[in-house]
Amino acid sequence: MSDPIIKIQNMNKWFGDFQVLKKINLEVEANKKIVVCGPSGSGKSTLIRCINRLEEHQEGDIIVDGNELSEKTKDIEKIRAEVGMVFQQFNLFPHLSILDNCTLAPIWVKKMPKKEAQELALDQLKKVQIDDQANKFPGQLSGGQQQRCAIARALCMQPKIMLFDEPTSALDPEMIKEVLDAMVSLAKGGMTMIVVTHEMGFAKEVADEVIFMDEGMIIEKADTKEFFANPKSDRTKLFLSQIL
Amino acid sequence: MQTFNFLKPNRDNIKNYSIIGSFLVLVSLIDVISNAFLKINLTSFLPGSLTTLFPLIIGLIGLNMMRIDYSGNKTLDLLNKNINTNNFNALLTLLILFSIIKALPQSLSWMIFDATISGESKDACTGTGACWTYIKVWFRRFMYGMYPNEFHWRINTAFILVIALGFVGYFMKENLKKYLALYYVIIYPVIAYLVIYYLISGGSFGLQWVETGAWGGLSLTFIVSFFCLIFCFPLGMIFALGRRSNLPIIKYISICYIEFWRGVPLITVLFMSSVMFPMFLPEDFFMDKLVRVIIAITLFEAAYCAEVIRGGLQSLPRGQYDAAKSLGMGYWKMHIFVILPQALKLVIPGIANTFLALVKDTPLIFVVGLAELAGMLALAKTNPKWLGFAMEGYIFASIVFWIICYAMSKYSYNLEAKYKTER
Numbered sequence: 209m210s211d212p213i214i215k216i217q218n219m220n221k222w223f224g225d226f227q228v229l230k231k232i233n234l235e236v237e238a239n240k241k242i243v244v245c246g247p248s249g250s251g252k253s254t255l256i257r258c259i260n261r262l263e264e265h266q267e268g269d270i271i272v273d274g275n276e277l278s279e280k281t282k283d284i285e286k287i288r289a290e291v292g293m294v295f296q297q298f299n300l301f302p303h304l305s306i307l308d309n310c311t312l313a314p315i316w317v318k319k320m321p322k323k324e325a326q327e328l329a330l331d332q333l334k335k336v337q338i339d340d341q342a343n344k345f346p347g348q349l350s351g352g353q354q355q356r357c358a359i360a361r362a363l364c365m366q367p368k369i370m371l372f373d374e375p376t377s378a379l380d381p382e383m384i385k386e387v388l389d390a391m392v393s394l395a396k397g398g399m400t401m402i403v404v405t406h407e408m409g410f411a412k413e414v415a416d417e418v419i420f421m422d423e424g425m426i427i428e429k430a431d432t433k434e435f436f437a438n439p440k441s442d443r444t445k446l447f448l449s450q451i452l
Numbered sequence: 453m454q455t456f457n458f459l460k461p462n463r464d465n466i467k468n469y470s471i472i473g474s475f476l477v478l479v480s481l482i483d484v485i486s487n488a489f490l491k492i493n494l495t496s497f498l499p500g501s502l503t504t505l506f507p508l509i510i511g512l513i514g515l516n517m518m519r520i521d522y523s524g525n526k527t528l529d530l531l532n533k534n535i536n537t538n539n540f541n542a543l544l545t546l547l548i549l550f551s552i553i554k555a556l557p558q559s560l561s562w563m564i565f566d567a568t569i570s571g572e573s574k575d576a577c578t579g580t581g582a583c584w585t586y587i588k589v590w591f592r593r594f595m596y597g598m599y600p601n602e603f604h605w606r607i608n609t610a611f612i613l614v615i616a617l618g619f620v621g622y623f624m625k626e627n628l629k630k631y632l633a634l635y636y637v638i639i640y641p642v643i644a645y646l647v648i649y650y651l652i653s654g655g656s657f658g659l660q661w662v663e664t665g666a667w668g669g670l671s672l673t674f675i676v677s678f679f680c681l682i683f684c685f686p687l688g689m690i691f692a693l694g695r696r697s698n699l700p701i702i703k704y705i706s707i708c709y710i711e712f713w714r715g716v717p718l719i720t721v722l723f724m725s726s727v728m729f730p731m732f733l734p735e736d737f738f739m740d741k742l743v744r745v746i747i748a749i750t751l752f753e754a755a756y757c758a759e760v761i762r763g764g765l766q767s768l769p770r771g772q773y774d775a776a777k778s779l780g781m782g783y784w785k786m787h788i789f790v791i792l793p794q795a796l797k798l799v800i801p802g803i804a805n806t807f808l809a810l811v812k813d814t815p816l817i818f819v820v821g822l823a824e825l826a827g828m829l830a831l832a833k834t835n836p837k838w839l840g841f842a843m844e845g846y847i848f849a850s851i852v853f854w855i856i857c858y859a860m861s862k863y864s865y866n867l868e869a870k871y872k873t874e875r
Contacts, residue, residue: 257774260777260778262774262777262778285780285781285782286780288777288778288779288780289779289780290780291778292778293774293775293778295771295774295775295778297769297771299769299771299772299774299775300775301772301775301776301790301794302794303793303794303797303871312779312789312790313779313780313781316781316785316789317779317780317781317785318780358775361779362778362779365779365780371778
């Protein structure tokens with residue numbers, strides 16, 4: 209077994225008095241695809257936001273690619289540059305064109321020459337099939353196109369890990385497929401992915417492991433087949449019976 | 453059977469009704485116009501007060517006859533929707549229209565037909581109208597203050613240079629574009645300062661020294677506004693970011709700064725800068741009064757700018773911060789490339805507001821003895837040779853200020869339109 213790329217040990221997090229995450233233990237090996245599911249308010253999003261320190265945890269350790277995340281972490285930007293993230297609301301920069309959205313971070317964070325960054329961006333946009341929209345602005349694109357652009361933007365940083373925070377929840381049913389397709393082909397390319405989603409079809413297709421969370425705890429963690437075939441806890445069974 | 457109502461049109465007879473209605477409104481307007489301009493009372497055959505009310509009544513009936521929910525005629529519908537929704541609105545419309553017509557001949561004859569513009573002294577103004585001769589004679593003073601006449605070219609050249617330098621940004625080469633902000637925030641003000649210092653103040657290159665006490669008029673308005681505007685904006689930006697900082701020291705310094713300057717009136721700040729401030733300085737340290745005043749106004753307005761910009765920062769969704777952070781951007785990169793471009797775009801109307809207020813606040817510097825345009829007016833109207841022309845002066849100043857401010861607000865609308873992107 210190789211060293212895990214993400215290692216979370218006994219992590220606790222509070223929002224004020226409310227404990228959102230309780231005793232989280234999680235190890236993710238490189239190139240593995242993890243799907244996190246669970247009812248809303250169960251702390252799924254908070255968990256993956258902790259992995260690139262958009263949220264700070266109060267107790268326990270989070271180690272990403274050999275770097276421990278804590279207040280003492282100096283180069284948090286460097287770690288974040290290695291961890292791409294896709295959001296539920298796309299969060300594209302509305303004042304920049306699609307191409308500029310993708311080249312901004314490579315140019316200014318990675319100091320990539322502009323030309324090289326543009327080639328890379330067009331390449332990534334082509335992979336998600338919106339290279340023909342490169343000069344439009346986010347407001348002119350459909351939700352599905354915007355989300356695919358957001359995926360391309362994250363990939364332009366050539367991250368080691370990709371985090372997806374409910375990437376299809378804000379989309380029309382018709383657009384969900386195009387985004388999922390982009391994610392499937394990314395998964396087949398061997399990216400390490402942690403995906404918070406309710407798309408169980410996607411989970412069955414690509415996930416190596418599925419994690420079920422409720423009330424801030426990891427209730428169940430199992431291989432995908434195992435998870436869907438015979439879930440162990442009653443809570444998981446109830447959840448699956450409602451969602452499938 | 454349809455009940456017949458004399459004053460209520462329906463869709464079938466609206467054509468006839470609108471013709472009769474507009475004819476009646478026309479009659480009322482003709483009556484008022486002839487009354488105001490030609491001093492002929494067309495309705496003198498009517499008894500007493502009815503004569504004055506006649507146009508109003510006729511006009512009301514006319515508008516009433518034209519009122520219909522939907523006629524299909526674009527002009528008529530527009531009229532009905534905006535000024536003829538009910539009898540009260542129709543009355544207000546007519547009253548406003550009539551007042552304007554009544555006031556027009558008098559003001560026109562005062563401002564134009566009976567006005568004087570020829571001559572070189574007060575004696576030329578014998579008519580009943582305005583005395584524009586006063587403005588003409590004093591024009592150079594209103595523009596340049598007490599600055600010696602033979603050196604006015606220096607002010608003009610300096611302004612042209614400064615304006616030309618302001619356009620440099622438009623012609624910058626693509627690969628220099630990234631230094632644009634640096635240019636406008638730091639280099640441009642410094643160059644502008646040097647240009648104004650060496651050309652208008654003089655003292656070297658064979659130019660005679662003219663002390664700032666002699667500066668004045670509209671050119672002083674421009675100089676004060678210009679420096680205050682370009683300095684207060686970046687300063688305000690810094691304090692807006694400071695107030696939202698996570699570092700407590702920076703945050704509380706910013707809050708104290710903003711609350712202090714917003715809490716004191718500008719006029720006391722000006723007095724402090726010109727009277728009190730020099731007392732705290734070492735004796736051999738000299739700072740020109742104009743510079744002190746500009747610094748004071750800048751610091752004052754920066755606090756307002758800061759709050760306006762903070763409003764823009766506040767209105768950005770948290771997702772923008774998240775996205776920028778997740779791409780590995782640090783605080784400054786995130787703000788420079790993602791947050792500020794969007795926030796500043798949102799606050800263009802607010803910033804324009806603050807800037808307009810600033811320009812219109814510059815006349816306050818008269819209280820510390822600097823006579824810009826309004827200040828020169830105050831001096832001119834107390835000149836014993838030219839007593840009694842305050843009205844002309846203030847009308848002139850109002851027009852000048854209106855032109856400047858209108859240009860600024862137009863420019864801000866253009867900027868808004870230029871940077872408008874869909875969300």
